Each structure stands twice: as structure tokens, then as C-alpha cells.
Amino acid sequence: xxxxxxxxxxxxxxxxxxxxxxxxxxxxxxxxxxxxxxxxxxxxxxxxxxxxxxxxxxxxxxxxxxxxxxxxxxxxxxxxxxxxxxxxxxxxxxxxxxxxxxxxxxxxxxxxxxxxxxxxxxxxxxxxxxxxxxxxxxxxxxxxxxxxxxxxxxxxxxxxxxxxxxxxxxxxxxxxxxxxxxxxxxxxxxxxxxxxxxxxxxxxxxxxxxxxxxxxxxxxxxxxxxxxxxxxxxxxxxxxxxxxxxxxxxxxxxxxxxxxxxxxxxxxxxxxxxxxxxxxxxxxxxxxxxxxxxxxxxxxxxxxxxxxxxxxxxxxxx
Amino acid sequence: xxxxxxxxxxxxxxxxxxxxxxxxxxxxxxxxxxxxxxxxxxxxxxxxxxxxxxxxxxxxxxxxxxxxxxxxxxxxxxxxxxxxxxxxxxxxxxxxxxxxxxxxxxxxxxxxxxxxxxxxxxxxxxxxxxxxxxxxxxxxxxxxxxxxxxxxxxxxxxxxxxxxxxxxxxxxxxxxxxxxxxxxxxxxxxxxxxxxxxxxxxxxxxxxxxxxxxxxxxxxxxxxxxxxxxxxxxxxxxxxxxxxxxxxxxxxxxxxxxxxxxxxxxxxxxxxxxxxxxxxxxxxxxxxxxxxxxxxxxxxxxxxxxxxxxxxxxxxxxxxxxxxxxxxxxxxxxxxxxxxxxxxxxxxxxxxxxxxxxxxxxxxxxxxxxxxxxxxxxxxxxxxxxxxxxxxxxxxxxxxxxxxxxxxxxxxxxxxxxxxxxxxxxxxxxxxxxxxxxxxxxxxxxxxxxxxxxxxxxxxxxxxxxxxxxxxxxxxxxxxxxxxxxxxxxxxxxxxxxxxxxxxxxxxxxxxxxxxxxxxxxxxxxxxxxxxxxxxxxxxxxxxx
Numbered sequence: 049x050x051x052x053x054x055x056x057x058x059x060x061x062x063x064x065x066x067x068x069x070x071x072x073x074x075x076x077x078x079x080x081x082x083x084x085x086x087x088x089x090x091x092x093x094x095x096x097x098x099x100x101x102x103x104x105x106x107x108x109x110x111x112x113x114x115x116x117x118x119x120x121x122x123x124x125x126x127x128x129x130x131x132x133x134x135x136x137x138x139x140x141x142x143x144x145x146x147x148x149x150x151x152x153x154x155x156x157x158x159x160x161x162x163x164x165x166x167x168x169x170x171x172x173x174x175x176x177x178x179x180x181x182x183x184x185x186x187x188x189x190x191x192x193x194x195x196x197x198x199x200x201x202x203x204x205x206x207x208x209x210x211x212x213x214x215x216x217x218x219x220x221x222x223x224x225x226x227x228x229x230x231x232x233x234x235x236x237x238x239x240x241x242x243x244x245x246x247x248x249x250x251x252x253x254x255x256x257x258x259x260x261x262x263x264x265x266x267x268x269x270x271x272x273x274x275x276x277x278x279x280x281x282x283x284x285x286x287x288x289x290x291x292x293x294x295x296x297x298x299x300x301x302x303x304x305x306x307x308x309x310x311x312x313x314x315x316x317x318x319x320x321x322x323x324x325x326x327x328x329x330x331x332x333x334x335x336x337x338x339x340x341x342x343x344x345x346x347x348x349x350x351x352x353x354x355x356x357x358x359x360x361x362x363x364x365x366x
Numbered sequence: 367x368x369x370x371x372x373x374x375x376x377x378x379x380x381x382x383x384x385x386x387x388x389x390x391x392x393x394x395x396x397x398x399x400x401x402x403x404x405x406x407x408x409x410x411x412x413x414x415x416x417x418x419x420x421x422x423x424x425x426x427x428x429x430x431x432x433x434x435x436x437x438x439x440x441x442x443x444x445x446x447x448x449x450x451x452x453x454x455x456x457x458x459x460x461x462x463x464x465x466x467x468x469x470x471x472x473x474x475x476x477x478x479x480x481x482x483x484x485x486x487x488x489x490x491x492x493x494x495x496x497x498x499x500x501x502x503x504x505x506x507x508x509x510x511x512x513x514x515x516x517x518x519x520x521x522x523x524x525x526x527x528x529x530x531x532x533x534x535x536x537x538x539x540x541x542x543x544x545x546x547x548x549x550x551x552x553x554x555x556x557x558x559x560x561x562x563x564x565x566x567x568x569x570x571x572x573x574x575x576x577x578x579x580x581x582x583x584x585x586x587x588x589x590x591x592x593x594x595x596x597x598x599x600x601x602x603x604x605x606x607x608x609x610x611x612x613x614x615x616x617x618x619x620x621x622x623x624x625x626x627x628x629x630x631x632x633x634x635x636x637x638x639x640x641x642x643x644x645x646x647x648x649x650x651x652x653x654x655x656x657x658x659x660x661x662x663x664x665x666x667x668x669x670x671x672x673x674x675x676x677x678x679x680x681x682x683x684x685x686x687x688x689x690x691x692x693x694x695x696x697x698x699x700x701x702x703x704x705x706x707x708x709x710x711x712x713x714x715x716x717x718x719x720x721x722x723x724x725x726x727x728x729x730x731x732x733x734x735x736x737x738x739x740x741x742x743x744x745x746x747x748x749x750x751x752x753x754x755x756x757x758x759x760x761x762x763x764x765x766x767x768x769x770x771x772x773x774x775x776x777x778x779x780x781x782x783x784x785x786x787x788x789x790x791x792x793x794x795x796x797x798x799x800x801x802x803x804x805x806x807x808x809x810x811x812x813x814x815x816x817x818x819x820x821x822x823x824x825x826x827x828x829x830x831x832x833x834x835x836x837x838x839x840x841x842x843x844x845x846x847x848x849x850x851x852x853x854x855x856x857x858x859x860x861x862x863x864x865x866x867x868x869x870x871x872x873x874x875x876x877x878x879x880x881x882x883x884x885x886x887x888x889x890x891x892x893x894x895x896x897x898x899x900x901x902x903x904x905x906x907x908x909x910x911x
Contacts, residue, residue: 261473262468262470262473262474263473263474263475263476263477265431265468265474266466266468266474266475266476266484266539267476267487268429268460269427269429269460269461269465269466270460270461270465270487270488270491271456271457271458271459271460271461271462271488271491271492272457272461272487272491273457276491280479280487281476281479284476284478284479285476285477285478358478360477360478360523360525361477361523361525364522364523364525364526366525366526
């Protein structure tokens with residue numbers, strides 16, 4: 049078997065094992081949380097008999113291992129159980145929320161990733177001159193200001209004063225794509241500002257590192273101009289670290305946007321999770337945790353795979 | 367005489383340096399040199415490291431490495447002063463009229479791109495040829511340079527060809543745009559001698575066939591004598607001597623040039639084996655962890671007290687691995703090491719302090735073998751404390767004695783490694799090894815990183831110290847001139863085996879085995895026409911077979 053196939057198979061197998069371990073961690077973690085679902089459903093005045101009955105009904109008395117295996121088996125077949133508090137099917141509710149979250153993350157990524165890489169290349173081309181310093185200053189400022197503050201400032205300026213986009217990012221199925229995009233314009237802008245700096249600075253650092261190589265001198269001595277040297281010769285050798293940081297930020301866009309969802313009243317995964325944590329609805333929390341873990345592990349796995357594929361020594365062995 | 371292709375007048379080059387703890391200031395690297403290169407002629411630039419030869423070569427492309435900048439003078443290429451040209455015009459010059467071949471093709475090829483893409487890039491970018499024409503040209507050049515499978519080798523990535531092949535690809539890269547001038551910057555220095563001769567011949571033929579002019583930069587006078595029409599000797603950024611190759615090699619005028627030509631002045635008589643060997647390597651077979659093949663096969667050598675055994679071979683021959691086995695860093699699969707009458711444990715961890723003391727080592731890179739934050743006194747004093755428990759005045763006295771032996775004065779005791787030259791650093795490393803009063807020292811390529819004259823001084827010192835201290839040297843090197851200079855016995859290694867072993871005179875006298883013959887005949891000799899002679903001989907031999 050070629051080395052590269054073996055390496056890729058290893059990465060994927062490792063990812064799956066990691067996901068399995070994390071699922072165990074999530075299960076144990078949610079079990080040792082303080083509080084009791086039956087109590088929170090029935091309230092303080094519930095009789096001990098009623099509590100015991102509800103616990104038995106919910107399967108809370110079964111041994112933990114049995115419950116874990118049942119839960120895991122269900123999750124693997126797409127059945128995440130029912131929410132304890134509302135009785136709604138979790139898979140169904142999550143599918144809707146997740147697609148909203150992915151919709152937001154997708155558009156934020158479409159803008160932020162190319163912009164960050166372009167700004168990184170620009171900063172390298174004009175290293176230590178004013179474009180580099182301006183890009184660094186602006187992106188650093190945007191990452192340093194809390195995201196909710198950026199959110200409210202943009203909302204005040206663009207939604208309230210200029211009235212270009214709505215301040216609330218409510219979307220539903222009956223809207224056209226254009227309406228949806230208009231609705232999420234502000235949260236996308238905020239998310240872009242939040243993730244831009246990290247990716248841009250990493251792109252800059254990775255390419256500057258490559259720019260020290262002797263083959264960059266070769267390229268310069270061929271009479272290529274600054275951008276040609278950076279695009280053709282430096283960038284292809286800096287892909288692995290750049291993809292790594294891009295994937296980390298994509299994962300953040302999926303799992304870390306609770307604050308933005310709350311600020312813009314966006315019906316995404318984050319809000320859904322926070323709601324159910326406060327209600328101690330363990331199956332929902334577990335399901336959200338599992339999906340977030342899968343997204344993180346999956347994206348990092350993609351980063352690893354791209355890094356392997358971008359290495360010519362592995363792609364074309366001797 | 368017609369207008370020269372490259373005319374350099376009063377060229378001054380400087381750089382800004384940032385020494386720690388001091389204000390940044392400008393220094394001069396080249397202090398005004400003049401020279402001409404006529405169309406189709408080769409000028410050799412020769413000098414030790416720091417002479418400014420690469421800097422001058424790159425200046426002909428208006429390029430300065432790092433903070434280096436041209437501070438004065440004129441550089442005329444094809445009748446145009448490039449110091450007065452716009453950056454756009456300079457870009458047209460680079461890769462179009464003037465091209466560059468670097469010392470390390472392995473580092474100078476982009477690992478992420480196919481060879482052919484990189485070879486044709488300049489020619490296409492400078493609109494000298496269409497992509498198709500350039501590729502055809504490249505394949506012709508690959509063939510001319512003796513590369514295997516010239517039609518398809520360009521489709522490989524740089525890591526898929528050998529170092530010598532890649533160096534030839536770099537030459538193709540430089541010749542592809544049909545330039546007027548090629549700057550060859552130490553193009554064969556990083557290669558093994560047997561590979562060097564092929565690349566050298568390929569470069570020479572390519573220069574002859576294409577009629578291109580060249581600046582050939584090297585520190586090796588014997589190499590430059592084979593390819594140049596004229597030679598300029600440089601030292602500390604000044605021109606020392608400049609003239610036709612025959613004059614420089616056969617009738618050098620300046621004292622410095624004479625020293626360069628006659629370097630390797632050591633005449634060392636072979637000593638006969640006496641008494642019991644201090645080191646006996648018995649049937650050693652070794653491989654690295656996790657690999658499937660042996661890098662040493664049944665190696666047997668002896669080293670006698672107060673003598674020097676040279677282990678010579680090319681990269682990958684297993685000579686450094688042998689040192690690792692002897693020092694216990696790599697326990698062998700089979701065989702044993704006898705040292706000073708006792709059998710050493712295979713693994714370093716099992717060896718007694720006495721074993722460690724009596725077997726010392728000196729390395730190729732003196733810089734990285736010393737702690738940059740310790741003074742010379744601390745570095746040399748450490749083994750004195752560690753092995754002999756010396757302290758205070760006693761230790762200081764011994765350190766000064768050792769400094770005296772390596773021909774450095776008492777005032778070096780408080781200096782830091784960064785304040786020493788390359789040769790001085792290596793001397794300190796020698797003193798550190800001697801401080802332990804060893805029976806034997808392993809010298810691993812100790813002169814390879816040094817300029818010839820400095821290396822010569824180190825070798826003389828080692829021979830002198832051998833007499834005083836009666837210490838044996840296991841001398842690992844790829845350089846046959848060094849071997850000739852200092853060894854009593856020689857082991858020639860090839861592909862992990864000892865190919866030829868015995869006293870110096872016996873090993874270096876015919877009849878030779880094929881490999882030793884190839885190795886010996888590949889060492890450049892400092893006379894005109896040597897390269898042609900060797901190539902002609904080899905062609906005759908292969909025709910005879």
C-alpha cells in the first residue's frame with residue numbers, strides 16, 4: 049500500500065477513535081453535572097413517588113454503561129433521542145438548528161478565509177511598510193474588542209442609522225436566499241472581523257518563514273516580481289500551516305458563535321444548547337456536545353489530510 | 367578588444383550589521399574591485415570565506431543578500447550600467463541576460479514544484495521562449511548535461527533525483543533562457559568528489575557548447591583551474607591578484623596566492639604499527655533503529671597508540687556511523703569494540719568514566735559543539751573538573767597550558783566562542799578533548815568547514831599534539847588530501863564496507879580496486895588540463911572494456 053494511503057487511513061482512524069473517546073467523556077461529564085432532570089421537570093412540590101416514577105420512565109435508573117451504549121448506538125443510527133423537557137425529537141430539532149448554524153458559518157467563511165489569506169499575502173509583499181502595519185493594526189483591534197460590542201456597534205451604525213440591513217437576523221424556510229443573506233449580513237460581518245486577524249497573521253508568519261528559503265532567492269534571481277514570488281513559490285510551501293489555522297477558525301465559526309446568535313437573535317445551535325443546559329435537558333446537551341466534537345475533530349482531520357496531500361515528498365515518493 | 371560583456375569598475379559593497387549590545391552600523395564587504403568578462407570567457411573568482419566572492423557574483427545581477435547593498439562603483443552588463451537601471455530593467459536582466467547557479471541545488475529548487483516548471487520559468491517569464499520551446503530546450507540541456515531519461519526527468523520533483531543530478535538541473539535552469547552570463551556560485555562544493563567530476567565536466571562542456579560567459583566562484587583553486595580562462599584572487603574584499611589562469615596557477619606573484627597554490631604543505635611519513643592496538647573494531651555490523659538494512663557490514667580496523675587511522679569515504683559510506691558505534695551512541699547488531707585492552711559495552715550507558723575519559727571526540731561544526739554562553743576557560747575547564755577534580759589555581763594553570771599547546775594565548779581564557787574565528791573555535795574544541803588526557807580522539811570531518819589555509823594549520827597542530835601527548839586519532843574525512851597529509855593507516859569505506867585497508871603507502875599505491883581508483887582519480891589536481899585528461903582516460907577505459 050502506498051505510504052500516503054496508509055497515512056491518510058491512519059488519520060481517519062485516529063479521528064474516529066478520538067470521537068469515540070470524546071463521546072464517552074461527554075456522557076460521563078453530563079452525568080456528573082449537579083441537578084436532577086426529574087426534579088426540574090416536576091418542580092419543587094413533586095412527591096417522591098412521582099419523581100421515582102418519572103426517573104424510571106426516563107431510564108435514569110439503568111446502569112450507566114447500558115445507557116451509554118444505548119445512547120451511542122442511537123447516535124450512530126441518527127437517533128439522538130427525545131428532549132426530556134419538551135418531548136420533541138432531538139435529531140429533528142438539531143437538524144434545523146445545525147443547518148442554520150452552518151448557513152451562517154458558510155457565508156462568514158466564504159468572506160473571511162479568502163480575505164484573510166489575501167491580506168496576509170499583501171502584508172508579506174509590503175512587509176514593514178505601511179500596508180503591513182495598517183493590516184496588522186486593524187485586524188488586531190478587531191480581535192481585541194469583544195465580539196458582542198462589535199455586534200452592537202455595527203447594529204447601531206448600519207441597522208439603526210443607515211438602515212442597510214436588519215438588526216435582527218431571524219430567518220425561516222419561506223425566505224428567499226437574498227432575503228436570508230440580507231438578514232445575516234450583520235452577524236456575518238462581525239464573525240468575519242473576529243476570525244480575520246488570527247488567519248491573516250498566521251498566513252503572514254507562515255509565508256515569511258518560507259521567504260527565508262534559498263529557493264525564494266532563486267525565484268527573485270529569475271526576475272520574478274514580488275507577487276509572483278509569493279504566489280508561485282512561497283504560498284505552495286506554506287499551505288499546511290495556513291490550512292491548519294483556517295480549519296481551527298472554521299470550527300470556531302460552527303461551535304463558538306453563541307454570543308453572536310444571542311446578540312442577533314439567530315436561531316442556531318448555540319442558543320439551542322444554552323437553552324437546554326439551563327433546563328438540565330441532558331440528552332440535548334449530549335447531542336449538541338457530540339455534534340460539536342465531530343465538527344472539531346472532522347475539520348482538524350481535514351487540515352491534517354490537506355497537510356499530507358500538500359507535501360510533495362509524500363505525494364510523489366522516490 | 368571589443369566592449370566586455372561584464373565590466374565592473376570600483377565596485378564597493380556594504381552591509382548594515384546589528385551586533386548585540388551595540389548600535390547598528392555599516393561595514394564594507396568589498397572595497398572597490400575592477401574586472402572584465404569578455405563574451406564566451408570564464409572568470410574564476412577565488413578566495414576564502416568572507417572574501418566577498420559570492421557578494422560580487424550577485425552584484426552582477428544587482429542583487430544583495432539580506433542587508434547587503436552596493437554602495438559604489440559601476441557594473442556594466444551589455445553596455446548598460448545596471449546601477450542606474452530601474453527595478454523593472456533589473457528584473458529583465460535577472461533570469462534573462464544573467465542567471466545564477468547556487469551551491470546547494472537541493473535548497474534552491476522549490477520542493478513543491480516539478481523540475482521542468484522551475485527550469486523553464488525564467489525563459490518563459492522573460493519572453494525569451496514560448497513554454498513549448500523552453501521545454502524542448504530544457505530537454506536538450508538535460509541530455510547535454512548527461513542526466514538520465516532527459517525526456518521525462520523534468521516531470522519529477524526535486525526530492526526524486528540525486529544531489530548531483532539536481533545540481534545539473536540547476537545548470538540547465540541557468541542555461542535555459544540562453545543568457546549571456548552565468549554566475550556559478552560554488553556549484554560543486556557540496557558534492558562528493560566522484561560526483562563533482564561529472565558535474566564539473568558537464569558544466570565545462572555546456573559553457574563551451576553554448577558560448578556563454580561565466581563567473582565561476584569557488585574556494586577550490588584546483589577546481590577553478592579546470593574551467594576558467596582568467597582568475598581573480600580575492601581576500602577580505604580586496605583584489606589580490608588577477609590574471610590568466612596559467613599565470614595564477616604556475617607563476618603566482620603574490621605571497622597569498624602562492625600560499626593558496628601550495629597549500630597542503632604537510633609531509634607526514636607513515637609510522638609502522640607498534641605494540642598492541644589501542645582500538646580494535648571487530649566484525650561490526652550495525653543498522654539504525656526501525657530500518658531494514660545494515661549501514662555497516664562486518665567492519666574490522668585497528669588503530670595503534672600515537673598513530674592516525676583515516677577513515678575515508680563519500681557521503682552515505684558509513685564512516686560517521688562507525689564513529690557512532692565506537693562511541694556507543696549506536697550499539698552494533700554484531701561484533702565488538704576493544705579499547706585499551708578491554709572490551710567496551712556496546713551501549714554508552716554501560717561505560718565507565720575511565721572509558722569516557724580515554725575516548726574523546728572533536729566535531730565538524732565547532733560552533734555548535736560549544737555552549738555559546740560559556741567562556742573558553744569554562745569550556746576547557748569542564749573536563750578538568752569532571753575527570754580530575756581540579757579546582758582554582760591548579761585548574762587555571764592547566765587551562766593556560768592547554769591554550770598554549772593550541773597556540774592561543776592566556777588572554778583567550780575569558781573570551782566567548784562568538785569572539786573567535788572558525789579556526790580558533792576548532793582549536794578550543796581540540797584543547798577540550800585533550801584536557802581529558804585521552805588515549806584516542808575521534809576527529810569527525812574536523813577541517814571540512816574551514817578554509818584551506820586554516821585547515822592546514824589545524825592539521826599541523828594535530829600532528830604536533832600527537833607527538834607531545836601520544837594520542838591516537840581516528841580521522842573521519844571525505845577529503846583525500848587531508849588523508850594523505852596526516853594518516854599512518856587508511857580505511858576506504860564504500861556502501862558500509864571497508865573497501866581497502868592498510869598502511870598509507872600501501873593503500874595509496876597501485877594496484878587499486880575499482881572504487882579506490884575512481885576515488886583517487888577524481889580528486890582535482892592543481893594543474894591545467896587535468897579534467898580533460900581524466901575524462902579522456904575514463905572514456906578509453908570504458909571503450910576498452
